[in-house]
Amino acid sequence: MGLEIENLKLQFGGIVALNGVSFKADDGELVAIVGPNGAGKTALLNCINGVYRPTAGHIRLDGRDLTTVPVDKIALAGVGRAFQHGEMFPHMTVTENLMVGRHLRMKSGIFASALYFGRARREEMEERKTIERIIDFFELYRYRDTLTGDLPYGVQKMVGVARALALEPKLLLLDEPSTGLMREEKENFARYLLRIRHEMKVAIIWVEHDMQMVTDLADRIVVLNYGEVIADGVPDVVRRIPKVIEAYLGAD
Amino acid sequence: MARAGTNLRTSYLESNEVLRRPYQKVLVGLILVAAVLLPGGSSDYFLHLINLCLLACIGALGLMMLTGFCGQISLGHAAFLAIGAFTTVILTVHLKLPFIVVVPAAAVTGAMIGFLVGLPSLRFRGVYLAISTLAMHYAIIFVATTYQAKFSASASAGITIPDPTIGPLKISGAPTWYYFLLVLLTFITIGCVNLVRTRPGRAWMAIRDRDIAAEALGINLTRYKLLAFMLSATLASVSGSLMAYYSNVVTVEAYTLDLAVIYVAMIIVGGMGSILGGLMGAFFITLLPYGIEHLFEFLPRAWRFGSTVFGVQVGAVGVCIILFLLLEPKGLAEIWRRTETYFDRWPFRYRPLDTTRR
Numbered sequence: 092m093g094l095e096i097e098n099l100k101l102q103f104g105g106i107v108a109l110n111g112v113s114f115k116a117d118d119g120e121l122v123a124i125v126g127p128n129g130a131g132k133t134a135l136l137n138c139i140n141g142v143y144r145p146t147a148g149h150i151r152l153d154g155r156d157l158t159t160v161p162v163d164k165i166a167l168a169g170v171g172r173a174f175q176h177g178e179m180f181p182h183m184t185v186t187e188n189l190m191v192g193r194h195l196r197m198k199s200g201i202f203a204s205a206l207y208f209g210r211a212r213r214e215e216m217e218e219r220k221t222i223e224r225i226i227d228f229f230e231l232y233r234y235r236d237t238l239t240g241d242l243p244y245g246v247q248k249m250v251g252v253a254r255a256l257a258l259e260p261k262l263l264l265l266d267e268p269s270t271g272l273m274r275e276e277k278e279n280f281a282r283y284l285l286r287i288r289h290e291m292k293v294a295i296i297w298v299e300h301d302m303q304m305v306t307d308l309a310d311r312i313v314v315l316n317y318g319e320v321i322a323d324g325v326p327d328v329v330r331r332i333p334k335v336i337e338a339y340l341g342a343d
Numbered sequence: 344m345a346r347a348g349t350n351l352r353t354s355y356l357e358s359n360e361v362l363r364r365p366y367q368k369v370l371v372g373l374i375l376v377a378a379v380l381l382p383g384g385s386s387d388y389f390l391h392l393i394n395l396c397l398l399a400c401i402g403a404l405g406l407m408m409l410t411g412f413c414g415q416i417s418l419g420h421a422a423f424l425a426i427g428a429f430t431t432v433i434l435t436v437h438l439k440l441p442f443i444v445v446v447p448a449a450a451v452t453g454a455m456i457g458f459l460v461g462l463p464s465l466r467f468r469g470v471y472l473a474i475s476t477l478a479m480h481y482a483i484i485f486v487a488t489t490y491q492a493k494f495s496a497s498a499s500a501g502i503t504i505p506d507p508t509i510g511p512l513k514i515s516g517a518p519t520w521y522y523f524l525l526v527l528l529t530f531i532t533i534g535c536v537n538l539v540r541t542r543p544g545r546a547w548m549a550i551r552d553r554d555i556a557a558e559a560l561g562i563n564l565t566r567y568k569l570l571a572f573m574l575s576a577t578l579a580s581v582s583g584s585l586m587a588y589y590s591n592v593v594t595v596e597a598y599t600l601d602l603a604v605i606y607v608a609m610i611i612v613g614g615m616g617s618i619l620g621g622l623m624g625a626f627f628i629t630l631l632p633y634g635i636e637h638l639f640e641f642l643p644r645a646w647r648f649g650s651t652v653f654g655v656q657v658g659a660v661g662v663c664i665i666l667f668l669l670l671e672p673k674g675l676a677e678i679w680r681r682t683e684t685y686f687d688r689w690p691f692r693y694r695p696l697d698t699t700r701r
Contacts (some may be wrong), residue, residue, distance in 0.1 A: 183552060192560055
């Protein structure tokens, strides 16, 4: 099952951002999306995420059509997203940021929470425990009680990925997660990415510019140029296609 | 359970505690004991001032939840107070309903009006939202003015409200009111503190900090923004209703735009995004004019014209807002936090492990 994108079109006035994009991502598959600036990579994520409403085409997750579903309901359907610039809640701690990621898995309403008694309190403790597993996974122990606004950029981006995973998504959208990371942080991130892929049954759409990382890690690469898919396949094949070399990689 | 240090926590329940350090519990206990004993050793005038502060605290907490935690700017708080006051007038003067029914009814009315006033927040942000709440303020005050002109003895006299009774107990006089308000405020404060450390509070703060990310994580913006407006208006309305009973008179002239700005001043001076800040700000701004009046008594008689005192009182609030925004943008709560940290670490200067306090 997984994600299925069919003939997706997105137009802003006369500008065509996406022009008939189609591809699939299976459960547990790591699909990288590459392409030059303005190729429509982030626009594509915004469509899947529900921030933009596509002009035409369909987006299906496990057979369910998500094309016209509002943003918060798309999260409920199982789409988690890590944003390009982290988009942390700067005045909240790392723990609180991750707990917001658990929002959908919790039930306590305003009255139960105000009393902080019985089930609301138990739920809080249980979810706190769940969060601890994610903190453990991303090795964020030292930052638990730090405000995310005070964290270094690289850590913020990792918290962003952790927060999206806290949702227990079926589909994880990563928007240039390694951009702006140091070499060491990138290596750590590659490790997390492989672990997510192996340990959780989640399809990953990964927008990325670092071609070395992409060719090393991705199961499949989808290349976008001017809103169109110009190549789709395993890394070794895709990076030898002349059109891809011309549009993105550059010839010698 | 053994504790290795004041900052080491050994369970998730402890890590979610509000009073994390042992001395904070002692301090809050001492404050409560002092608060209970206060009427024994103070004049009715002083208790009256404290009562005004407690009433302001309820309203300020309402605005703090909306602006400080959910990030929705509102200039309609005076109108919310007026809703509470005029609901009280209608229910006591016309329908002769008892106190125990009127205050909850005012809360419900406040929630309904809060829902309506909150609707524009789904489309507008920041300054635009502030203007739309301002429009609501004038609409509500217009209705109240029309009502008052029709039903009060003379247009400017206002409407009198009798002292409230709960069963055989009559709430009247500063000490009785003081105890009543103290108990009520304690419960409201506990409720607000619980809200901000659990699911709804986190949803509000997420909306305040980054609404797009909040929505992508499945938070229903419509629901939580409207809930924040409803909670805010409910608390303000309860405060307005109690103020009407407390002062025995309701007049629309009291609910000006100035009052809305004074409530904004309370949460700025106290410190945005802090429950403690809301309480401290309400006390500070409420007591400020009385403090200034007191200071004027030390001046030569020729300087003590009523108009001068009044001018300084009004100006001081403005000066306070500017000084706090410039020098201490996180408000009184941050000053308290720093003081606490200093003594907690003494004689060392390193930063504490936990940097948050709400």
